[in-house]
Amino acid sequence: MLANMELDGAKIAQACGGPTPTPTPDTEHRGTPNDGSMVNSVIIYDSTGVVYSGSNANYKYSGNKIRDVLYSLAEVWHSSNPDGPRIQINVISAQEGGDIGHSSHQNVLDFDIRYVRKDSTEGPLQLPSSNYDQTRTQDLIDLFIDTGKIDIIFTCADANLSSSKINTNYSSTHKDHMHIRFTNPSGWN
Amino acid sequence: MNQYLQKTRLVLWFVSVLFLCNLAYGAAGNLDIVIVKESGKNSVVLLGKDQMAAKSIYSATSLSDLSWSYDKNYFSFIQHGDLLNPDSNQWQGDTGQKLIIMDLNHNPVDEIADARRYEWSPFEHKLVTICGERTEEGSEYTCKEIFVYDLKKRSKIIIPLVAYDLFWARHDNTIYLDTYNNKQRVYSFNPVDKTLNKTSYRGIYFSWDGLYYYNDPYEGGGEFSVWRTRDNMRIETPSILKDSSHLCGVGWIKSTHCLLVSELIDERSCYLVNVDSGKMALVDQSIGRRIRGCAEYLKREILGDKAEEIMQSVK
Numbered sequence: 001m002l003a004n005m006e007l008d009g010a011k012i013a014q015a016c017g018g019p020t021p022t023p024t025p026d027t028e029h030r031g032t033p034n035d036g037s038m039v040n041s042v043i044i045y046d047s048t049g050v051v052y053s054g055s056n057a058n059y060k061y062s063g064n065k066i067r068d069v070l071y072s073l074a075e076v077w078h079s080s081n082p083d084g085p086r087i088q089i090n091v092i093s094a095q096e097g098g099d100i101g102h103s104s105h106q107n108v109l110d111f112d113i114r115y116v117r118k119d120s121t122e123g124p125l126q127l128p129s130s131n132y133d134q135t136r137t138q139d140l141i142d143l144f145i146d147t148g149k150i151d152i153i154f155t156c157a158d159a160n161l162s163s164s165k166i167n168t169n170y171s172s173t174h175k176d177h178m179h180i181r182f183t184n185p186s187g188w189n
Numbered sequence: 190m191n192q193y194l195q196k197t198r199l200v201l202w203f204v205s206v207l208f209l210c211n212l213a214y215g216a217a218g219n220l221d222i223v224i225v226k227e228s229g230k231n232s233v234v235l236l237g238k239d240q241m242a243a244k245s246i247y248s249a250t251s252l253s254d255l256s257w258s259y260d261k262n263y264f265s266f267i268q269h270g271d272l273l274n275p276d277s278n279q280w281q282g283d284t285g286q287k288l289i290i291m292d293l294n295h296n297p298v299d300e301i302a303d304a305r306r307y308e309w310s311p312f313e314h315k316l317v318t319i320c321g322e323r324t325e326e327g328s329e330y331t332c333k334e335i336f337v338y339d340l341k342k343r344s345k346i347i348i349p350l351v352a353y354d355l356f357w358a359r360h361d362n363t364i365y366l367d368t369y370n371n372k373q374r375v376y377s378f379n380p381v382d383k384t385l386n387k388t389s390y391r392g393i394y395f396s397w398d399g400l401y402y403y404n405d406p407y408e409g410g411g412e413f414s415v416w417r418t419r420d421n422m423r424i425e426t427p428s429i430l431k432d433s434s435h436l437c438g439v440g441w442i443k444s445t446h447c448l449l450v451s452e453l454i455d456e457r458s459c460y461l462v463n464v465d466s467g468k469m470a471l472v473d474q475s476i477g478r479r480i481r482g483c484a485e486y487l488k489r490e491i492l493g494d495k496a497e498e499i500m501q502s503v504k
């Protein structure tokens with residue numbers, strides 16, 4: 001019931017064009033990214049500067065505080081990139097978190113996000129690619145990192161991105177998306 | 190003298206360029222053939238005695254996972270596929286993904302289409318591979334088929350399972366498969382009697398003698414742990430290594446119980462951890478850049494001239 005009330009609120013706020021209000025109770029992110037779950041989830045709707053581009057509509061759930069941060073930074077992104085592309089999210093998590101066939105994403109802190117194309121269109125991009133916009137992808141991850149709420153970003157060496165938060169451990173993976181992990185909002189001020 | 194200095198500087202320059210260019214060594218630390226990135230492409234190159242590139246063997250947009258057969262008579266690497274239609278706004282899979290196997294004359298002897306992960310047998314000219322289609326998310330590939338491939342007979346034995354990572358253990362000549370499913374994570378496949386069994390293991394990367402194993406920290410998210418195989422007891426490791434999100438690479442030093450662990454907390458560091466003693470030593474961070482997931486390393490080739498000294502420090 002609470003989830004339904006929240007969803008309606010999110011739709012209304014989306015229609016008004018602004019970030020959705022934080023519902024109560026807060027989302028609980030339980031366990032770890034590879035063995036976890038979530039209570040009181042929210043849907044990440046397409047909004048200013050952000051779109052869910054994933055093929056599975058069941059994996060667009062996150063937590064309320066993370067959603068608010070995402071919507072805020074997406075508005076900043078849109079103001080710098082009014083002609084697009086929007087931030088493209090491929091996968092977040094299932095409604096209650098848990099195993100979705102990935103090794104992580106279980107406690108709903110993880111977002112798979114596409115790299116930015118030079119031609120500003122929205123769509124998949126596999127690195128290395130002449131259409132890869134390294135500058136704007138760096139801008140995008142800087143936006144996330146500047147929130148102070150990012151734990152780690154998994155990417156690949158071909159992306160050539162720089163930040164102390166970047167882990168390029170698996171050079172043959174993350175060639176078509178960045179994996180951005182938020183810190184657990186229970187520890188946010 | 191000047192000539193010597195000049196040559197030394199040239200070698201140092203080349204070595205530093207290799208590091209900057211995402212150099213990948215073959216498993217077991219073979220330094221003769223490496224993958225380098227140059228002009229936006231990857232090349233498999235043969236290094237000369239002076240560690241300079243003597244010959245380009247193969248080039249493609251994206252290559253990785255260079256590895257050797259047990260006797261070093263064959264080497265292999267993965268050529269990554271390209272998007273079918275790179276300008277499309279829809280995901281549409283890739284084409285041209287394959288495992289390429291070459292002999293010591295650098296001639297291709299075989300290819301396996303759609304191979305995503307593979308491991309050589311520690312005793313024979315066989316390998317096990319996961320084949321599938323690329324996806325844009327998660328494990329980044331589907332598991333369409335897993336099979337043991339016999340290079341000599343050109344035949345394959347199907348392993349009837351969906352899994353995303355694998356390891357061919359030396360101590361029991363068994364293939365371990367990781368499903369990434371916490372309910373039943375690890376299976377074992379005996380390549381001799383072809384039996385597939387569930388196990389209670391939590392990871393697949395066994396030490397050379399099978400006494401210990403560790404879990405794969407792919408995309409991290411939990412604790413990095415080492416277990417004692419016989420009773421599945423978790424071994425205490427230094428606390429700095431526990432958050433697997435920040436691990437950049439882990440690998441056993443061959444014929445030891447020492448792990449090389451590269452981790453990233455604000456800046457990259459590399460440690461040598463003796464699982465027997467629990468002792469840890471900070472080693473040159475440039476070593477960390479050379480570690481790739483789950484490979485096994487020869488101590489002298491990875492730790493250099495001070496290998497024995499470093500190994501002693503964690504005894």
